[in-house]
Amino acid sequence: MGKDEAPGPMSLWRMAAAVAAALAIATVAEPLARRYPDLSALQLWAGPLRNAGLSVACFAGASLAHGIAARRLLRRKKGRRPVPKVLLDLLWFVLLAVATLASLSLFFRQDMSGFLTGSGLVLAVLGFAIRNVLADVFSGLALGIEAPFRIGDWVRIETLAEGRVQEIGWRTTRLVSRDSTYVILPNSQISARRITNFSAPRQEYRDHAELTLPADLPVAEARRLIAEAAATARTISGGKPPEVQVTEYGPTGITYRVKYWVPQHDRELACRNEVFSLIDAALRQQGIRLAAGPKPCDEC
Structure with a gap:
């Protein structure tokens, strides 16, 4: 044991x-x-x-x-x-x-007390020699106490990696990526990065997708069409209908953002793929094509 x-x-x-x-x-x-x-x-x-x-x-x-x-x-x-x-x-x-x-x-x-005092110099020299290891250990203690993530959580470590936490050790934290790749990260590097936890406070979270439709298509009709198509997705969470919002409005096109709930992070890509596929099928059935969308102004 x-x-x-x-x-x-x-x-x-x-x-x-x-x-x-x-x-x-x-x-x-x-x-x-x-x-x-x-x-x-x-x-x-x-x-x-x-x-x-x-x-x-x-x-x-x-x-x-x-x-x-x-x-x-x-x-x-x-x-x-x-x-x-x-x-x-x-x-x-x-x-x-x-x-x-x-x-x-x-x-x-x-x-x-005498023994500890006499060994102080030895401990100082040893600490200097393994300062990088000590930094990882103390960072591991901080991660364990603050608990920004736990074993089994899906996390994204900014600029480093993304995956499911498999083990939180003294010096390193081990992740398993979507591609079943084993990623080992020093705790000192993790503590210096921004951490996004997709499994807290609960595994279910909301994701979104955007698309731009022609400006001559009425907003009410476009929102209804997108919402009805996305609501038939089987991979997203049930009981919470998708929401459609207008994020950009201009003569070249209107950009819509459809928000939906993902059951857990490892199904995010499957949810996005199904939502886009259903919306694409509904638009093609109505003969509606995507617009190019507003182009960014370099001089702004």
Whole structure:
């Protein structure tokens, strides 16, 4: 079982039993040594047994705390997106670090402030050497905490890539594009770009298509023709009829924008293709051709 998976009830009970057993050993070791002073072996191992018991209790307690948190956070609810794996990894790292420091403090019988101070220079040199990696890691933490996207979301990372989020790691985020291409992006680059999430706050969203028709065609008739044709599309969301708006009006042609609802992002191209095909068939049946549309003015 990975750290990103919720443990079962039996696993949690085993962890709790391990914590209780370790605490019991740590609690009875020294009282037994005082009660039976003639046992030299018990006198010799009482202190190490106590420290070992407390150390095991620290690590078992950290594992138990992580298991309870993971079971609660990964509990699937309707309409709730999964918790990013990086958050559970960060929680496990913090709990493990606390348990390690507590265990070292028990065995060395002093606090760890001197050790941490002495290793500060080494950490500074190491941090400078791996500064790019640290930038990716901290960006991954920020993405995990702010959660602009979750696993399974369709996103567009400006100038970088577009696809479905498959994994959010410490250093990189992995996407799968429409063409089933695996794209791996450093988290520091993602955090510096504009992110468009097509799956939030819900998977359904509205897209649009534009076309320009001759100016001699009445607007009311054109809107009715386009709306009726687009409403017969099977790929778009049902229960929400398309809307047709006029965006450009001029002697060379009138531009219409038809808005429709896409069920989810991976069906966007299919929806657009069907909407255009139905509108094209309706226009050809009526003998209506597209207009060239207004040309942009270079001197404006």
